Amino acid sequence: MSFLTDEERLQYRVEPTPEVVRAARETIYQHELSIDAIEERIQGLLNQVRDLRYEQAKHRAAIERCSGILTLARRLPGELLIKIFGHCVEDGWTPAPLVVSHVCSAWRRAALSPKVWSHVYVRCDDANVLDRTQFWLKMAAGADLHVTFVVSWRITQREINRLMALLSTRRAQWRSLRIEVDSAQHGEFVLAQCQGTFPELREVNIKTSASTPDGDDIDGASDLLRLADTFSAERAPRLTMVSYASTIIPAVPIFPTHIRHLDLRIQDSLNQRPLSAASIIGILEPLTELRTLTLSMPFIYLHPYVPETEESFRFVSLPNLTSLTVYGPTDLNELLPHIHAPILRHLHLRSLEDLGYRQQPVGPSLMQFLDSSTPPLELLELHDIDLAPETFAACFVALPNLRELRLHESSISDATVQLLNGPRGLCPRLRKLDFRWCGMLRGRALVDLVRSRLVVDDLAGPVSDPIEEVGVINCAFVLEEDVLDLARMTVCRIVTRDADDYCRSTGCCSNARYRTRLRLRHMDELAGRDKRNLRLVL
Template sequence: MPLLTDEERLQFRVEPTPEVVQAARDTILQHELSIEAIEERIQGLLVQVRDLRYDQAKHRAAIERCSGILTLARRLPAELLIKIFMHCVEDGWTPAPLVVSHVCSAWRNAALSPKVWSHVYVRCDDANVLDRTQFWLKMASTADLHITFAASWRITQREINRLMALLTTRRAQWRSLRIETETTRHAESVLAQCRGVFPELRELSVKTSASTPDGSEVDGTSDLELLLEIFNAERAPRLATVSYVSVIIPAVPIFPVHIRHLDLRIQDSLNQRPLSTDAILSILEPLTELTTLTFSMPFIYIHPFVPEPDSTRVVSLPNLTSLTVYGPTDLNELLPHIHAPLLRRIHLRSLEDLGYRQQPVGPSLMRFLDLSSPPIELLDLHDIDFDPETFAACFTALPDLRELRLHESSISDSTIQLLNGPRGLCPRLRKLDLRWCGMLRGRTLVDLVQSRLAVDELAGAASDSIEEVGVINCAFVLEDDVLDLARMTVCRIVTRDGDDYCRSIGCCSNARYRTRLRLRHMDQLAGHHRDLRLVL
């Protein structure tokens, strides 16, 4: 505690005089007045701070508005915004036109384009489906229409008729029609309402997930024969593509004969109707205009596959350029019964991993090649394997082959060596895609690429050089082999967008299908030259 001075001790020893008291009071009043003045100044400054904060907020809001004007989303041209909104709807986000119109004026103006409303999804189980469909058609105006009609088993015939009557008033604008029902009977009801001419219809898709409950499909009465009647060349002259997905294969021809692309998929089913070559050939026989054909048949079926008893029966598809067969191994016995002299791409995919036990596939393919002599440029074998003799015969029969894709194959070094240049088999071969080829050594690939660069002293280069090699989980393709290839070529990491079956089903992206090639080597590989691509 600080010590008092002599004067202070003297002052407090006696009672303060009135003058001293008054002086103290005057001093207190002066300090109180000073405090009030300071408080007034503080309040004035706080008001100024609030005013400054308000002004600051206005400037920040102005900056945000100006920044919004400068953002890419606001600066995108209306045509590009319309295209983006259309892709959103195509990908299944059906309320996209409504949602994006609430973002800003530019987006709202773009969303008002009739093209954004051109995909009309009619889900019969939705509330107010009729009003919603009317609104969508109104917004679509005169734009091309892509119709999706989905009906569950609960929907009545009256509801189907009412909705289809509304849709068919715009049938001249239809570009594509997709019908998704739970029974073939409901699909027939929808088709029966498709009256008149469809001058712009290009694509038709029908998907039924269950057969009729009374079993009438066995005798063919529920095979949707209306497809052939309603969408014939006179009523749908531009129809080119048909996709048909069901649990039962049609027993009679049901597809319009003028179509050029057919995707026929039969899902797993325990239906009583057998899966037979005769049924497939009967369906294909009238379709002479086909250029692409895809079969996908079930593995689970109550009856075994029924082969064609007449080995001489052949269906001619003179314009076919691409064929995909996916199903049980026996399904490939269909090949010798098809004559396709212009075929350039063939994809054979099996549901069974049987290795060399898939004996019917090799002979069937060879008989097909002998019959048609097609200029095959791409051969894709997915979970289908040949013995060395069949591989050799196949390569001999494919002088125009440019791309070879093998998945889960036991192809040997000696078989690959048949392709070595400058005068090896398949002289036009430029691309290899090898996945899970457990017996193939990387050194064999190095020798193949190197040999294809060699020049025949007498006749010059007789074989094309290898442009692209894909290697995924081939155990004996080592890192040193990759580096050796890189010394001759440029190594790149690429994927086949839209044309990679493994990627579409995800089979090479899980733990089983991890690649042996390591990203840490890419810096080493990138410094070399020429043209090899390593697909990871």
């Protein structure tokens, strides 16, 4: 039985008539027209999107340009940019003037300042060093010049002469000169080319191995003997600072006698020349104008430190010295009795040895120095140097003007600190304390000290100054409650100072060497203390 109508049977079983074909084709054509119209609309919309994207990109580029104008770097005054670029060069980034000039027009204008080019770094081994130096001097124009001249063993005397002749044409602009050479001979070559006067020169830094080509050590053969004459008071009247780093100590005086600041650093050396008190005294004797003196001697040296004998004992008088720093083997501090510094205000004694709980040679030398010079010391720093309790007490008695006390890895006891207590305590002008790795000191002793100096005394006479600042780093028995009590009464500092901090420059307070060493020492020293405190150390 069929359910299809006659018309449907004709549609599916019979071939379509021409009218049906025409109707189908007409329908297809209309749909194609509609599709084309839709595609055209789509393309139009896509074109509009592209136009809108382009407009959007232009607005974003305009925003970036405006944002660039508003950034801090673009708004910095040119004078400040010049200072920043200059600091970059000082810190060792010598191509800074060339690099920063490619950032933007404002930076380029600042980079063209002669001050930015004032640090002239001449490394003789570099390719095209002569052309580069000429360009640098041209850009520096009339600015003060800070010259660094680095010479390796490969460089000939002729090359040194050619470069120094170029630099010497601007010697009237030299503000500082740094010379780094591999041998004393090369250093002499450089100094020989420093002719004429240096009216603006303030500072000279020299680093040399000070060794002769054949290794012989005839008196003075390994020293820069031209140094004193080259930069004498007549030729460099404004020179105040000399820094000299070498592998051996000079055998004869080589420094200009009118300088006010000397930094003498002798590095680890196996040279035959001994490290002796006589040589150091001989170097210092002519330097009566010194204000500050730093002596840094090596730990590794072929010969031990040679002290002066009682028969040949002599003084070196430094009447204008206000700051003295001695860093080296502990027995180097035996040099102190040989120095007469009546107006010394800052004394820094630093040892690079670990000789255990007591370092007896330091105490007598320090006291002999204080007794003979009677300096008005305001700052005393003992770094890795310990004193016996009776020496601490005598030292405090001899320092009525002391304002700041710094102790690093000291076994100072609570009883010794108590000598400073009260309105009539020792060191009445003491205002600042800095204790680091002081394993025996309890926090309560510091709290009692600060509190006792706040007590008002009705008795007549001078009263001790209050403690203004307490620094505590890695002191095992200074507890949290002690820090809180100290913070209520004064400035309690648990971080290093921003400047003038030896530990900050060396990183020693974070050095594992101290932690390991102090664990062993404290376990022996504190065996009688209760377990809770011992756990604080470990």
